[in-house]
Amino acid sequence: MQIEKTALKDCLLIKPTMFEDHRGLFLETYHRRRLAEFSGIDAEFVQDNQSMSHYGVLRGLHYQKGEFAQTKIVRVIHGKVLDVVVDLRPDSPSFKKTFSVILDDENLFQLYVPKGFGHGFVTLSKRSVFAYKCDHYYTPGSEAGIRYNDPDLDIDWNFPEDQMILSDKDKELPFLNDVF
Template identity: 65%
Template sequence: MKFENTPLKDCFILTPQVYPDHRGIFLESYHKKKFNEITGLDLEFVQDNQSVSKKGVLRGLHFQSGGFAQAKLVRVIYGEVLDVVVDLRPDSPTFKESYSIILSDQNQHQLFIPQGFAHGFITLSETSVFSYKCDRFYYPGSESGIIYNDPDLAIDWKFTEDELILSEKDTKLPTLKELFS
């Protein structure tokens, strides 16, 4: 498994070894011991989630707050997405900074997102199957987010406003300034 740092503190890219042959491919998407050795972390992932989205679906930017904050290991099983994270940890040197990466079934990249980050993605391909492991259970009372088009973040989602497909909830999230005021 290959490990790469991102510009955001404690957030990194993992790329598993892929074994192709005439039948297709095989890869080990997660191995606790190898993950712990490579990252220096000892996390216990307790919940796996999966979503299926069509082109232009934007999910995010979401996070859980307080004692329910989640670390995530995300990947794309099928298709291609633009994955975006924002560091919301006030004591971090990369506080309020964002990072984006293309995750796909072709590059097999996985993104580790530490606790205290907002996370979102948009499907670039016709369909995507997105999977993520979480180190804490989902708790609706701690759910929060940042509006996808926050002017201070200026995220390029690769689609025009009228091409985006959003949930009603995601259109009503606060800005970063509102969140930290």
């Protein structure tokens, strides 16, 4: 397992070591001690979530706030997505900066998303199955988000906006400057 820093403070890209032979493939998707040794962060994950999305579905940019903020490790089990995070921690040197990466069922990369980050993705394949490992239980009253097309973030979703499929809730999320 190779762990790399991204341009955003505390956000990590995890590249698995894959063992392939005539039978198929094996990889380790999570190793708490290695992650802690590399990053100094030792999260205790308590909930795993999974979503399925069709081509063009954009989910995000979501986060949980306050005491219910979540650290996540996200990955694609099937398909391909453009995964995007934004640092929403006002005291961070990477505050309001974004990072994006292709996660798919071929590279099997994972993204470590710290508390205080907004997160979203758009499905670039016919269908995607997306997994989230969270260090805090989902709490509906603490959910929040930032609009996916916020002009101050200027995110290139690598997908035509007029073809994106969004929930009504995601279409109405506030802009960054209305929250921070």
